[in-house]
Amino acid sequence: MTNGSKVNKGQVGLGLRREMLDEFCQGVPSEIDFFEVAPENWMTLGGKFGRQFRELTEKHEFYCHGLSLSIGSPAPLDVQFVKNVKDFLDLHQIKIYSEHLSYCSGKGHMYDLMPIPFTSEAVMHVAKRVKQVEDIIERPLVLENVSFYAAPGAEMSETEFVTAVMEEADCKMLLDVNNIYVNSINHQYDALDFLKAMPTERIAYLHIAGHYEEAEDLIVDTHGADIVDPVWKLLEECHQYHGVFPTLLERDFNIPKTSDLLLEINQIHDYQNRHVASLKRSA
Numbered sequence: 001m002t003n004g005s006k007v008n009k010g011q012v013g014l015g016l017r018r019e020m021l022d023e024f025c026q027g028v029p030s031e032i033d034f035f036e037v038a039p040e041n042w043m044t045l046g047g048k049f050g051r052q053f054r055e056l057t058e059k060h061e062f063y064c065h066g067l068s069l070s071i072g073s074p075a076p077l078d079v080q081f082v083k084n085v086k087d088f089l090d091l092h093q094i095k096i097y098s099e100h101l102s103y104c105s106g107k108g109h110m111y112d113l114m115p116i117p118f119t120s121e122a123v124m125h126v127a128k129r130v131k132q133v134e135d136i137i138e139r140p141l142v143l144e145n146v147s148f149y150a151a152p153g154a155e156m157s158e159t160e161f162v163t164a165v166m167e168e169a170d171c172k173m174l175l176d177v178n179n180i181y182v183n184s185i186n187h188q189y190d191a192l193d194f195l196k197a198m199p200t201e202r203i204a205y206l207h208i209a210g211h212y213e214e215a216e217d218l219i220v221d222t223h224g225a226d227i228v229d230p231v232w233k234l235l236e237e238c239h240q241y242h243g244v245f246p247t248l249l250e251r252d253f254n255i256p257k258t259s260d261l262l263l264e265i266n267q268i269h270d271y272q273n274r275h276v277a278s279l280k281r282s283a
Helices: 018-026 047-059 079-091 119-135 157-169 177-186 191-197 229-242 260-280
Strands: 010-015 035-037 061-065 096-100 101-107 109-114 141-144 171-175 203-209 212-215 218-220 247-252
Touching: 010 101, 010 260, 018 047, 061 079, 079 119, 096 203, 119 141, 119 157, 141 157, 141 203, 171 177, 177 191, 177 203, 177 229, 191 229, 203 229, 229 260, 247 260
Parallel strands: 010 035, 010 247, 035 061, 061 096, 096 141, 141 171, 171 203, 203 247
Antiparallel strands: 101 109, 212 218
Protein backbone atom coordinates (compact mmCIF):
# COMPACT_ATOMS: atom_id res chain seq x y z
CA MET A 1 0.00 0.00 0.00
CA THR A 2 1.43 3.36 -0.99
CA ASN A 3 1.72 5.72 1.97
CA GLY A 4 -0.61 8.45 0.77
CA SER A 5 1.58 9.41 -2.19
CA LYS A 6 0.28 10.41 -5.56
CA VAL A 7 1.21 8.38 -8.62
CA ASN A 8 4.10 10.15 -10.32
CA LYS A 9 5.13 9.60 -13.91
CA GLY A 10 7.94 7.08 -14.01
CA GLN A 11 11.20 8.65 -15.19
CA VAL A 12 14.70 7.19 -15.21
CA GLY A 13 17.93 9.16 -15.41
CA LEU A 14 21.64 8.51 -15.79
CA GLY A 15 24.68 10.22 -14.33
CA LEU A 16 26.48 11.96 -17.21
CA ARG A 17 30.25 11.51 -17.56
CA ARG A 18 32.55 13.42 -19.90
CA GLU A 19 33.38 10.28 -21.84
CA MET A 20 29.69 9.99 -22.78
CA LEU A 21 29.49 13.43 -24.45
CA ASP A 22 30.47 12.41 -27.99
CA GLU A 23 27.96 9.57 -28.04
CA PHE A 24 25.02 11.44 -26.52
CA CYS A 25 25.53 14.54 -28.66
CA GLN A 26 24.84 12.19 -31.57
CA GLY A 27 21.64 10.98 -29.91
CA VAL A 28 20.25 10.11 -26.49
CA PRO A 29 18.37 6.80 -26.09
CA SER A 30 14.67 7.37 -25.46
CA GLU A 31 14.90 5.29 -22.26
CA ILE A 32 16.97 8.06 -20.60
CA ASP A 33 14.57 10.75 -19.39
CA PHE A 34 17.10 13.01 -17.64
CA PHE A 35 20.76 13.37 -16.78
CA GLU A 36 22.41 14.17 -13.46
CA VAL A 37 25.75 15.95 -13.02
CA ALA A 38 27.88 17.24 -10.17
CA PRO A 39 28.09 21.01 -10.82
CA GLU A 40 31.68 21.11 -9.50
CA ASN A 41 32.76 18.90 -12.41
CA TRP A 42 31.12 21.03 -15.11
CA MET A 43 30.99 24.66 -13.95
CA THR A 44 34.43 25.60 -15.28
CA LEU A 45 34.42 23.54 -18.46
CA GLY A 46 35.03 25.43 -21.66
CA GLY A 47 36.05 24.47 -25.16
CA LYS A 48 34.65 21.36 -26.78
CA PHE A 49 33.36 19.82 -23.54
CA GLY A 50 31.61 23.05 -22.57
CA ARG A 51 29.93 23.35 -25.96
CA GLN A 52 28.81 19.72 -25.94
CA PHE A 53 27.43 20.04 -22.43
CA ARG A 54 25.45 23.15 -23.37
CA GLU A 55 24.12 21.34 -26.44
CA LEU A 56 22.74 18.58 -24.19
CA THR A 57 21.28 20.89 -21.52
CA GLU A 58 19.40 22.81 -24.21
CA LYS A 59 17.64 19.63 -25.35
CA HIS A 60 17.33 17.44 -22.25
CA GLU A 61 16.33 17.70 -18.60
CA PHE A 62 19.18 17.88 -16.09
CA TYR A 63 19.43 17.50 -12.31
CA CYS A 64 22.43 18.59 -10.25
CA HIS A 65 23.85 16.48 -7.43
CA GLY A 66 26.67 18.29 -5.66
CA LEU A 67 29.77 17.00 -3.91
CA SER A 68 31.33 19.84 -1.95
CA LEU A 69 28.63 22.04 -0.42
CA SER A 70 29.52 20.50 2.96
CA ILE A 71 26.15 21.34 4.48
CA GLY A 72 27.10 19.94 7.91
CA SER A 73 30.53 21.56 8.19
CA PRO A 74 31.43 23.59 11.29
CA ALA A 75 33.21 26.04 8.98
CA PRO A 76 31.26 29.01 7.55
CA LEU A 77 29.30 28.35 4.39
CA ASP A 78 31.30 29.05 1.22
CA VAL A 79 28.92 31.72 -0.08
CA GLN A 80 30.86 32.40 -3.27
CA PHE A 81 30.76 28.71 -4.17
CA VAL A 82 26.98 28.64 -3.66
CA LYS A 83 26.62 31.74 -5.87
CA ASN A 84 28.66 29.98 -8.56
CA VAL A 85 26.33 26.99 -8.33
CA LYS A 86 23.33 29.29 -8.72
CA ASP A 87 24.84 30.85 -11.85
CA PHE A 88 25.39 27.36 -13.28
CA LEU A 89 21.83 26.28 -12.47
CA ASP A 90 20.43 29.47 -14.02
CA LEU A 91 22.55 29.20 -17.16
CA HIS A 92 21.39 25.66 -17.87
CA GLN A 93 17.85 26.13 -16.47
CA ILE A 94 18.29 23.32 -13.95
CA LYS A 95 15.58 23.27 -11.27
CA ILE A 96 16.79 20.46 -9.00
CA TYR A 97 19.91 20.78 -6.88
CA SER A 98 20.62 18.00 -4.41
CA GLU A 99 23.47 17.48 -1.99
CA HIS A 100 24.67 14.98 0.60
CA LEU A 101 23.53 15.17 4.21
CA SER A 102 27.17 15.15 5.31
CA TYR A 103 30.24 17.38 5.35
CA CYS A 104 33.57 17.39 3.57
CA SER A 105 35.36 20.42 5.00
CA GLY A 106 36.53 21.81 8.30
CA LYS A 107 39.81 23.69 8.38
CA GLY A 108 40.46 22.27 4.93
CA HIS A 109 38.79 20.15 2.28
CA MET A 110 38.82 16.43 3.10
CA TYR A 111 37.81 15.07 -0.31
CA ASP A 112 35.47 12.61 1.36
CA LEU A 113 31.91 12.67 2.66
CA MET A 114 31.94 12.47 6.45
CA PRO A 115 28.89 11.68 8.63
CA ILE A 116 27.41 14.55 10.59
CA PRO A 117 27.10 13.68 14.32
CA PHE A 118 23.54 12.54 14.99
CA THR A 119 22.71 15.23 17.57
CA SER A 120 19.98 17.81 18.12
CA GLU A 121 22.58 20.57 17.86
CA ALA A 122 23.64 19.27 14.43
CA VAL A 123 20.01 19.18 13.29
CA MET A 124 19.61 22.89 14.06
CA HIS A 125 22.99 23.72 12.50
CA VAL A 126 22.18 21.95 9.23
CA ALA A 127 18.66 23.40 9.03
CA LYS A 128 20.02 26.93 9.39
CA ARG A 129 22.55 26.36 6.61
CA VAL A 130 19.92 24.81 4.32
CA LYS A 131 17.87 28.00 4.54
CA GLN A 132 20.99 30.07 3.87
CA VAL A 133 21.72 28.05 0.71
CA GLU A 134 18.12 28.23 -0.48
CA ASP A 135 18.09 32.01 -0.10
CA ILE A 136 21.07 32.19 -2.47
CA ILE A 137 20.12 29.60 -5.09
CA GLU A 138 16.41 30.61 -5.10
CA ARG A 139 15.43 26.94 -5.34
CA PRO A 140 14.77 24.15 -2.86
CA LEU A 141 17.84 22.29 -1.60
CA VAL A 142 17.29 18.52 -1.76
CA LEU A 143 19.26 16.44 0.76
CA GLU A 144 20.35 12.81 0.33
CA ASN A 145 20.64 10.13 3.02
CA VAL A 146 24.28 9.07 2.84
CA SER A 147 26.24 5.89 3.43
CA PHE A 148 28.52 6.08 6.47
CA TYR A 149 30.95 3.78 8.24
CA ALA A 150 31.08 5.23 11.76
CA ALA A 151 28.71 7.37 13.84
CA PRO A 152 30.85 9.55 16.15
CA GLY A 153 29.02 11.34 18.95
CA ALA A 154 25.61 9.95 18.02
CA GLU A 155 22.78 10.87 20.39
CA MET A 156 20.00 9.59 18.11
CA SER A 157 19.59 6.99 15.37
CA GLU A 158 20.21 7.69 11.71
CA THR A 159 16.45 7.48 11.11
CA GLU A 160 15.73 10.04 13.82
CA PHE A 161 18.48 12.35 12.61
CA VAL A 162 17.51 12.31 8.92
CA THR A 163 13.81 12.85 9.59
CA ALA A 164 14.56 15.61 12.14
CA VAL A 165 16.73 17.49 9.62
CA MET A 166 14.05 17.22 6.93
CA GLU A 167 11.41 18.52 9.33
CA GLU A 168 13.47 21.36 10.82
CA ALA A 169 14.86 22.51 7.47
CA ASP A 170 11.51 21.95 5.73
CA CYS A 171 13.38 20.60 2.71
CA LYS A 172 12.99 17.86 0.14
CA MET A 173 14.77 14.51 0.17
CA LEU A 174 16.82 12.54 -2.32
CA LEU A 175 16.17 8.99 -1.14
CA ASP A 176 19.13 6.76 -1.97
CA VAL A 177 17.89 3.16 -1.93
CA ASN A 178 21.36 1.63 -2.16
CA ASN A 179 22.63 3.73 0.78
CA ILE A 180 19.81 2.37 2.93
CA TYR A 181 20.84 -1.18 2.10
CA VAL A 182 24.57 -0.49 2.60
CA ASN A 183 23.98 1.10 6.01
CA SER A 184 21.57 -1.64 7.07
CA ILE A 185 24.32 -4.25 6.57
CA ASN A 186 27.15 -2.18 8.02
CA HIS A 187 25.18 -0.99 11.07
CA GLN A 188 22.86 -3.99 11.42
CA TYR A 189 19.43 -2.44 11.19
CA ASP A 190 16.32 -3.30 9.19
CA ALA A 191 16.43 -1.60 5.79
CA LEU A 192 12.66 -1.78 5.31
CA ASP A 193 12.01 -0.13 8.67
CA PHE A 194 14.29 2.76 7.70
CA LEU A 195 12.66 3.03 4.28
CA LYS A 196 9.17 3.19 5.76
CA ALA A 197 10.22 5.85 8.28
CA MET A 198 11.20 8.30 5.53
CA PRO A 199 8.65 11.09 4.85
CA THR A 200 6.87 10.32 1.57
CA GLU A 201 5.77 13.91 1.05
CA ARG A 202 9.39 15.14 1.10
CA ILE A 203 10.83 12.71 -1.47
CA ALA A 204 11.90 14.52 -4.67
CA TYR A 205 13.65 11.65 -6.45
CA LEU A 206 15.57 8.41 -5.91
CA HIS A 207 19.08 7.07 -6.41
CA ILE A 208 19.95 3.44 -7.01
CA ALA A 209 23.40 1.97 -7.55
CA GLY A 210 25.75 -0.97 -7.10
CA HIS A 211 28.32 -1.44 -4.34
CA TYR A 212 31.32 -3.56 -3.33
CA GLU A 213 31.11 -6.30 -0.69
CA GLU A 214 34.31 -6.07 1.35
CA ALA A 215 33.09 -8.72 3.81
CA GLU A 216 29.82 -10.28 4.97
CA ASP A 217 29.24 -7.41 7.35
CA LEU A 218 30.98 -4.60 5.43
CA ILE A 219 29.75 -3.07 2.18
CA VAL A 220 31.43 -0.13 0.46
CA ASP A 221 29.25 2.28 -1.53
CA THR A 222 31.23 2.47 -4.78
CA HIS A 223 28.72 3.04 -7.62
CA GLY A 224 31.03 0.80 -9.62
CA ALA A 225 29.05 -2.42 -10.03
CA ASP A 226 25.68 -3.80 -11.09
CA ILE A 227 22.72 -3.43 -8.75
CA VAL A 228 22.21 -6.53 -6.58
CA ASP A 229 18.92 -8.36 -5.97
CA PRO A 230 18.32 -7.10 -2.37
CA VAL A 231 18.59 -3.50 -3.61
CA TRP A 232 16.16 -4.19 -6.46
CA LYS A 233 13.79 -5.66 -3.88
CA LEU A 234 14.15 -2.55 -1.72
CA LEU A 235 13.33 -0.37 -4.75
CA GLU A 236 10.18 -2.41 -5.30
CA GLU A 237 9.23 -1.96 -1.65
CA CYS A 238 9.93 1.76 -1.95
CA HIS A 239 7.39 1.96 -4.77
CA GLN A 240 4.84 0.01 -2.77
CA TYR A 241 5.21 2.20 0.29
CA HIS A 242 6.07 5.65 -1.08
CA GLY A 243 5.05 5.52 -4.74
CA VAL A 244 6.96 6.09 -7.99
CA PHE A 245 9.49 8.91 -8.29
CA PRO A 246 12.12 9.88 -10.88
CA THR A 247 15.01 7.47 -10.33
CA LEU A 248 18.68 7.98 -11.15
CA LEU A 249 21.04 5.13 -11.98
CA GLU A 250 24.44 5.99 -10.48
CA ARG A 251 27.49 4.51 -12.15
CA ASP A 252 30.71 6.37 -11.40
CA PHE A 253 33.43 3.97 -12.58
CA ASN A 254 33.79 0.57 -14.27
CA ILE A 255 31.28 2.17 -16.63
CA PRO A 256 30.07 -0.31 -19.25
CA LYS A 257 28.87 0.60 -22.74
CA THR A 258 25.51 2.34 -22.99
CA SER A 259 23.69 -0.78 -24.19
CA ASP A 260 24.63 -2.48 -20.89
CA LEU A 261 23.59 0.54 -18.81
CA LEU A 262 20.24 0.48 -20.61
CA LEU A 263 19.60 -3.01 -19.24
CA GLU A 264 19.45 -1.59 -15.71
CA ILE A 265 17.69 1.58 -16.84
CA ASN A 266 14.98 -0.53 -18.47
CA GLN A 267 14.73 -2.68 -15.35
CA ILE A 268 13.99 0.48 -13.34
CA HIS A 269 11.34 1.42 -15.93
CA ASP A 270 9.83 -2.07 -15.56
CA TYR A 271 9.58 -1.74 -11.76
CA GLN A 272 7.93 1.67 -12.13
CA ASN A 273 5.49 0.52 -14.81
CA ARG A 274 4.48 -2.60 -12.88
CA HIS A 275 3.71 -0.54 -9.79
CA VAL A 276 1.67 2.02 -11.73
CA ALA A 277 -0.24 -0.79 -13.49
CA SER A 278 -1.02 -2.50 -10.18
CA LEU A 279 -2.43 0.75 -8.79
CA LYS A 280 -4.63 1.16 -11.86
CA ARG A 281 -5.92 -2.40 -11.49
CA SER A 282 -6.81 -1.85 -7.84
CA ALA A 283 -8.42 1.56 -8.42
